[in-house]
Amino acid sequence: MTWFLKPETLPEKFAVMLLAVLLFAMIMGLVLAVVDRPRLPRWVPVVGYLGPALLLIIFGLLWPGMLTIRNSFYNATSTDYIGLANYQQIFTDEGFLIVLRNTVFWVILVPLVATALGLIYAVLVDRTRVEKLAKTLIFLPMAISMVGASIIWKFMYEYRDPSLPQIGLLNQVVMWLGGQPQQWLLNPPLNTFMLIVVMIWIQAGFAMTVLSAAIKAIPDEIVEAAKVDGVTGMKLFVNITVPSVRPAIIVVLTTIAMGTLKAFDIVYTMTGGNFNTSIVANEFYTQSFNQGQRGLGAALAVLLFIAVTPMIIYNLRQMRISEGER
Amino acid sequence: MSASIPVEKARKLTRKEKREIDSKNRLASPVASLMAVVIAVFWTIPTAGLLITSFRPSSDVRRTGWWTVFVDPGFTLKNYADVLTTSNVTNSFFNSIIITIPAVVIPILLALLAAYAFAWIDFKGRTFLFAFVFALQVVPIQVTLIPLLTQYVSWGLANTYWTVWLSHTIFALPLAIYLLHNFMKEIPRSLIEAARVDGAGHVRIFFQVMMPLLVPAIASFAIFQFLWVWNDLLVALTFSAPEYMPITAVLAALSGSYGSRWYLLAAGAFVAMVVPLIVFLSLQRYFVRGMLAGGVKG
Numbered sequence: 001m002t003w004f005l006k007p008e009t010l011p012e013k014f015a016v017m018l019l020a021v022l023l024f025a026m027i028m029g030l031v032l033a034v035v036d037r038p039r040l041p042r043w044v045p046v047v048g049y050l051g052p053a054l055l056l057i058i059f060g061l062l063w064p065g066m067l068t069i070r071n072s073f074y075n076a077t078s079t080d081y082i083g084l085a086n087y088q089q090i091f092t093d094e095g096f097l098i099v100l101r102n103t104v105f106w107v108i109l110v111p112l113v114a115t116a117l118g119l120i121y122a123v124l125v126d127r128t129r130v131e132k133l134a135k136t137l138i139f140l141p142m143a144i145s146m147v148g149a150s151i152i153w154k155f156m157y158e159y160r161d162p163s164l165p166q167i168g169l170l171n172q173v174v175m176w177l178g179g180q181p182q183q184w185l186l187n188p189p190l191n192t193f194m195l196i197v198v199m200i201w202i203q204a205g206f207a208m209t210v211l212s213a214a215i216k217a218i219p220d221e222i223v224e225a226a227k228v229d230g231v232t233g234m235k236l237f238v239n240i241t242v243p244s245v246r247p248a249i250i251v252v253l254t255t256i257a258m259g260t261l262k263a264f265d266i267v268y269t270m271t272g273g274n275f276n277t278s279i280v281a282n283e284f285y286t287q288s289f290n291q292g293q294r295g296l297g298a299a300l301a302v303l304l305f306i307a308v309t310p311m312i313i314y315n316l317r318q319m320r321i322s323e324g325e326r
Numbered sequence: 327m328s329a330s331i332p333v334e335k336a337r338k339l340t341r342k343e344k345r346e347i348d349s350k351n352r353l354a355s356p357v358a359s360l361m362a363v364v365i366a367v368f369w370t371i372p373t374a375g376l377l378i379t380s381f382r383p384s385s386d387v388r389r390t391g392w393w394t395v396f397v398d399p400g401f402t403l404k405n406y407a408d409v410l411t412t413s414n415v416t417n418s419f420f421n422s423i424i425i426t427i428p429a430v431v432i433p434i435l436l437a438l439l440a441a442y443a444f445a446w447i448d449f450k451g452r453t454f455l456f457a458f459v460f461a462l463q464v465v466p467i468q469v470t471l472i473p474l475l476t477q478y479v480s481w482g483l484a485n486t487y488w489t490v491w492l493s494h495t496i497f498a499l500p501l502a503i504y505l506l507h508n509f510m511k512e513i514p515r516s517l518i519e520a521a522r523v524d525g526a527g528h529v530r531i532f533f534q535v536m537m538p539l540l541v542p543a544i545a546s547f548a549i550f551q552f553l554w555v556w557n558d559l560l561v562a563l564t565f566s567a568p569e570y571m572p573i574t575a576v577l578a579a580l581s582g583s584y585g586s587r588w589y590l591l592a593a594g595a596f597v598a599m600v601v602p603l604i605v606f607l608s609l610q611r612y613f614v615r616g617m618l619a620g621g622v623k624g
Contacts, residue, residue, distance in 0.1 A: 005486045010420055013487075017424045020491060024432050028439070036529040042449060045528055049443035050455070053436045053499055060496030061462045064473035071472070117365060124362040134362065136610070138369050143606035144599045145557030147574045151581050151595045152372045155379065155588060167391045167588070169375055201369065206617070213618050233355070262466045265559045269578045284468050285560070294472060301468040312464045 028052070065305075071298035078294050086299035096283070102192050103261070103279045107307075110199045111256040115249060117200070118207025123237060126215055135212065139205035146202065146265035153198045154270055157184040188276035195277055198266050203259065207252045214248035215241060250318050254311045261307055280304055380405055380592035387589040405593035414576055415594050422556055422572040422601075424487060429494035429555045430548055436495065437502030437547075438540070442532055444503065445510035446518060456507070463500040470496075471564050478565070485567035493565055494555050502547055505616070509543035510536060546616025549609050556602050573598040 007013040035048030071078050072086055090096045118138075125134040141149055158168030162181050166172040171181035184194045218241065226240045242249070264281035271277045273286055280300050288297030378392045381401045390398070410416050443449075444456050474493060478484040513536060521531045562575045577591075577598055584591045606613060 013424050020428045021431055032529050036527045046443055046447055046449045049439045053440035056496050057499055061465050064470035065465050067473040068469045121365050124358050137366050143602045145574050147559055147578045148595050148599050152376045155376050156372050165390050172391050269581050288472055304466045305469050309464050
């Protein structure tokens with residue numbers, strides 16, 4: 001029985017994996033077979049089809065979410081009610097204020113820069129001969145993990161004493177330009193921006209793909225008419241392209257902002273949140289798992305939740321509007 | 327979460343028409359081309375640098391920058407051999423596979439059933455329940471981790487694969503149900519009605535009528551979920567036992583402990599990246615389609 005929970009060898013592990021999938025498929029099959037008999041009341045199949053998913057969602061999202069909200073008003077061990085003390089600490093303590101400030105930088109800079117670059121690039125390569133390859137190049141960072149991206153960029157930022165040959169490209173470029181190599185990840189506030197670059201690098205591909213599809217959907221007549229009127233180049237971009245894809249731009253901005261708020265991998269891998277680089281998502285992890293500060297961790301998670309909610313509501317309304325237009 | 331944007335329009339043009347538009351449309355001033363090239367280079371060089379490094383002898387990696395390889399070439403596979411034998415990278419690579427497959431299959435099956443009920447069975451409270459499931463996409467997974475972990479510990483299931491699969495399944499469900507529901511809704515009612523007239527029950531309709539039409543939708547969600555689970559760090563760090571950690575978690579740890587041993591770190595990073603890159607490059611079409619239909623998870 002123990003191998004079922006704690007497989008040790010590789011074949012055992014794969015056996016458990018197969019077992020999990022099969023077990024699950026069998027249970028689902030059984031449920032379907034039971035609920036699909038004729039002449040059962042209608043609620044039976046509804047419960048059969050929806051029940052498992054709803055149960056999991058309630059067990060794994062709704063209930064823990066509510067517990068976390070409760071815990072955010074409790075102390076580090078979730079035993080004593082302490083009111084708003086956790087929130088008060090987050091909004092007054094100097095260390096936490098830096099975390100909040102960094103988060104604001106991330107959430108403003110990443111969406112804006114990634115979307116702008118994605119839009120410009122989408123326009124530049126639109127309908128060129130190398131479009132597909134050009135897009136794949138920008139898009140690739142989305143396929144690799146944020147951990148992988150962090151390692152790639154940590155290597156870019158690598159520092160060596162100026163007397164030695166540099167192995168990080170950024171410092172080599174600085175040297176070629178006659179400057180001194182920098183410890184890019186150690187010196188605040190610059191290091192936060194160096195981390196933000198990584199997230200922009202990852203997210204621009206998403207912006208580019210969605211906006212490129214939106215650009216292709218602009219009716220040709222509109223573009224043609226503008227050209228007949230002599231509108232080209234920059235003017236075409238500012239007066240025709242950008243307004244036409246405005247709804248898509250907003251959706252991209254809010255989507256990237258939400259992803260940025262929740263992403264903790266980059267900070268965790270590159271600096272571990274040291275040197276004043278932490279953001280809320282990373283600080284949540286540090287407080288909850290490393291410091292044993294459950295109350296503070298819960299409060300930080302709730303803050304994330306509060307920050308994300310208006311964005312998704314706005315996003316939804318935007319979606320409704322653009323669907324109505326079609 | 328993006329509005330589904332009609333892409334079809336561009337596709338209806340023939341090649342010839344496209345080329346005609348091309349010649350008129352292009353921003354192809356030298357400045358524009360230069361900008362595009364600069365962005366493309368900036369996006370490619372960091373990865374290329376680490377890739378080259380992963381194939382350079384360790385002594386070279388320590389001594390000189392990877393760009394010197396163009397004047398002083400020297401390549402080896404030793405870094406890959408080393409990283410695959412001397413560390414737990416290989417083990418964690420298999421862990422990633424073992425974690426990912428059920429974490430992709432199970433939520434899709436569950437979500438298909440739920441989406442079918444939402445799309446094609448009339449029942450009281452359907453709108454409310456659907457809105458409820460949809461709204462739960464808002465919940466950042468951070469909010470759920472500690473209570474879930476506490477629960478798993480009290481069940482004695484903590485630090486097994488089972489809790490990792492279960493957690494990934496739960497976190498995937500709201501988006502999966504929403505996406506698959508949208509695709510199912512687009513299947514013409516007449517098809518379903520015809521099958522019903524023939525006396526087909528829900529199960530037959532589901533497998534014989536819906537499934538074949540849903541393959542592209544399932545494929546796009548599967549790729550999403552695959553990349554998400556394979557690349558995940560937070561869920562793994564929270565719920566996995568050390569011996570069951572996926573490769574992302576092991577790499578994140580190595581990036582601290584290997585510090586300056588870049589030849590190993592580079593090779594390790596590419597061992598982790600090769601699977602998602604293959605999946606992504608071969609199935610890019612489905613991925614883009616899923617993304618345009620609103621499939622983005624944070």
